[in-house]
Amino acid sequence: MISKNEIKRIRGLHQKKGRSASQQYIIEGEKSVREALEANVVLIGLFTLETAPQDLLQRGALISEKEMKQISALSSISPVLAVVEMSLNRLDFDLISTQKAIALDGIRDPGNLGTIIRTADWFGxxxxxxxxxxxxxxxxxxxxxxxxxxxxxDVFQGDLKTMxxxxxxxxxxxxxxxxxxxxSEASIIKGSNYPGLLIIGSESHGISDTIQDLCTHKLTIAGKGQAESLNASVAAAILLASWFED
Structure with missing residues (x-):
């Protein structure tokens, strides 16, 4: 069961304003929910359809398909939806200075951002x-x-220049x-074992001038065809594959 007030509250999490005010967000889909639970996120609520896996059914609140459509932010609903608290991790600049990390400048498409995060996770x-x-x-x-x-x-958002x-x-x-x-030719990054930061800008605007001024190396992926540019997530994948090559 789910109350009308709870439906209204969860629908508020579809918007950034609601997420920021409550410091909570929505996760949809069995795989994503399981990964979050294994990462020990603080679970506020778990809602399931009768088609959900048995272990999640036992842990969550059973709701109707109509109710799931009301709280889901996606066009195609999943049998599992979780509401969890945002991470309280703090920026550790000492740690980042020893890592291979990524910075994204002006990426506006949520699908692109999600794909880059998934690709970054693949490479460690x-x-x-x-x-x-x-x-x-x-x-x-x-x-x-x-x-x-x-x-x-860990994903942190703020003034990129300052960070x-x-x-x-x-x-x-x-x-x-x-x-x-x-x-310059992107091969300079190939197999480098040194810590560093790879910056990817938006496909339409690229990296801002302010951030370009902080770059120690400017890389270009050599192309053979006539396309003007690469999708940001594709560019990130190509450069990460080169950077993490053994």
Missing amino acids: VKTILLSSDCVDPYNPKTIQATMGSFHHL IKAVKEKNTDYNVYGALLNG
Whole structure:
């Protein structure tokens, strides 16, 4: 069972304002919910349809398909939806200065962001920094696109320039790689074992001038065809594959 007030409250989490006010967000789909539970997130509520796996049925509140459609933020509902608290992890610039991390500048599409998070998780990235004008990482479509990877790494959003400068202050040899259309051959990043930050900008605007000024290396993925640019998530995957190559 689920009350009308609870439905209204959960629907409020579809919007960034509601998520920010409550410090809670929605996770939909069996895989994503299981990954979150295994990561020991603070569970506020678990709602299931009768078609959900038995263990989740026993743990959650059984609701109707009509009610699930009312609280779901997706066009196709899943038999499992969880409401959880946002992470309280704090930025550790000392730690980031020893890692291979990613920064995203102006990524507005939630699906793109989710795909990049999932790809970063595949390669073992543990920290992603987001500019203030990136899409909210807790957007339900972003969470869905990560397929559970959101809970395997830390994602921080804020003033990107400030965050990058703080990391560089901790490690003056820290490499900052910017993916640009007019940079040098991207092979410089291939197999590097040194810590650094890979910055990916939006497909339409690229990396902002302010952030470009902080880059120690400007990279370009060499193309053979006539396409003007690569999708941000595709560019991230290509560069990460090269960076983490043994």
